[in-house]
Amino acid sequence: MSRAGGWLALGLSASGCLPKDTRPEPGRALVSVHPSDSLLTGIAAEATEDGWAIEYQRLLIGLGRVDLEGDRCTVYSDADYTRLFDLLLPGAQKVSEQYALGSCDFGFGVVPPSASSLLGQGVSEADAIFMRTPPTDPAVSRRGISLYVEGQATRGSARERFAWAFRWRVSYQDCATTRNGELAVGLELASGQEQEVEIQISGDALFRDDPDPELAKLRFAAFAAADAQSGNADGEVSLDELRQVKLADLSPGGGYQRLVSAASSDVPPFVGAEPTLEDYLLVSAFPGMARFRDDGSCVARVRARSDDFD
Secondary structure, eight states: OOSTTOOBOSSOOTTSSOOBOOSOOOEEEEEEEEEOHHHHHOBOGGGSTTOOEEEEEEEEEEEEEEEEEOTTEEESOOOOOEEEEETTSSSOEEEEEEEEEEEEEEEEEEOOOOTTOEEOTTOOHHHHHHHHOOOSOTTSOSSOOSEEEEEEEEETTEEEEEEEEEOOEEEEEEEEEEETTEEEESEEEOTTOEEEEEEEEOSSGGGBSSSSTTTOOBOOHHHHHHHHTSSOOSSEEOHHHHHTOBGGGSOGGGSOOOSOSSOGGGSOTTSOSSOBHHHHIIIIIGGGGEEETTTOEEEEEEESSGGGOO
C-alpha cells in the first residue's frame, strides 16, 4: 500500500467499508539522533579553559515524544513513543517518522524509557532495566534515568572519573533555526515531500560554564575539586559531592554564575535556596545536551515528574 493511498479516515460508510481518505498526501519528517564529534572522540585539553581532557566511556539516553502542532499544522500521525539510545555509536539513529502538512511547531523530550520503549542499536534489555529502575535514595526523584553518562577527565597525572544518572526530564518546545538571517520556527511540511530532522547530542554541554553555548567556556577544574579538595578524594566526582559546592563560593571568573538564561521563575522547584554545582549541572548543562538540527535551539524546561511534562 503506497503512502499516498494509505491514509484512511475513521468511521464506517453505509456499506460497512472504510471510506478512502480524501485529504492530500502528507509531508514526511524523518527524525533522527546523532552524536557530536566530542562525544565520540572526546574533548582535548586544549579545548578546555583549565587544561583538563575529557572523554566519554558510556552514554545512554531516553529520547522521543516528538510532537508536531500549531494552528497551521495538520497532523496525520502522532508517533510520541520513546527510544533508548547508545550515543557512543557513530552515525544517525532513527527516532520516529512524523506525517503532517503545513507550518508545524516541533518539540521532543529527553525522558526515562518505559517498558514499551524501543531499543536503539547496541542497547541491551539489561540497559533498559537499568535506565527504568528508580533509586533507593528517597531524596532523589523516584523515577528512572533520562540520561546516564560515564567518563573520565585527565590533567597531567591527575585523573577523575564520573558516572552521573540524570533522573529529571527535559521538554524541548518551539524549536527553531536561523536561515539567511531569519528565524525559521519548526518545520514546513509540503504534500508528498520528505525531509530529515536531526537532533544532535552534544558532548560539550555538560562542561560548559554558561547556559549560552556562544558565551560558555569548557571547564572541569571545579568538578575535580569537588572530589579532590572538598569531597572524599576517591578519584570519582559524584553528584553528592557536587551538591556540597555552592555556586556562590566559586570564583566569579570561573563561570557557573547563571543557572538558566531565562527568568529565575523558570528554575525548577527542586533547586535549593543556595544553588549548588549539582543544580547547575541539572538545570543549565543537562538541557544543553540535545540540539535541534545542529545549529538550532529550543525552549528547554527541566521537569522533576512525568506529570510536569507538558
